[in-house]
Amino acid sequence: MKIFINPGHCVGSDSGAVGYGLTEAEVALNISKRVSHYLAAVGYTTKVFQYDGLEEIVDVSNYWDADLFISDGYKFKEEL
Numbered sequence: 001m002k003i004f005i006n007p008g009h010c011v012g013s014d015s016g017a018v019g020y021g022l023t024e025a026e027v028a029l030n031i032s033k034r035v036s037h038y039l040a041a042v043g044y045t046t047k048v049f050q051y052d053g054l055e056e057i058v059d060v061s062n063y064w065d066a067d068l069f070i071s072d073g074y075k076f077k078e079e080l
């Protein structure tokens with residue numbers, strides 16, 4: 001099974017939510033890479049792709065012939 005993971009937003013051009021000195025784009029990319037690593041370790045073929053254009057993301061996923069698409073996004077609670 002081929003699993004495509006799209007971390008939300010795009011580091012460097014679209015931060016997404018911001019809080020605690022972090023951006024959603026950075027957190028999503030970091031966690032997506034970890035999830036990819038774990039899925040690969042149990043035998044899945046994975047691809048992590050972050051970009052700021054939804055149409056391009058879908059095109060890459062379809063061209064890669066993904067069986068499963070995971071969209072990875074986060075919100076920040078108000079800082080304490």
Ligand SMILES: [Zn+2]
Pocket residue numbers: 008009016017024073074
């Ligand atoms: Zn977001």
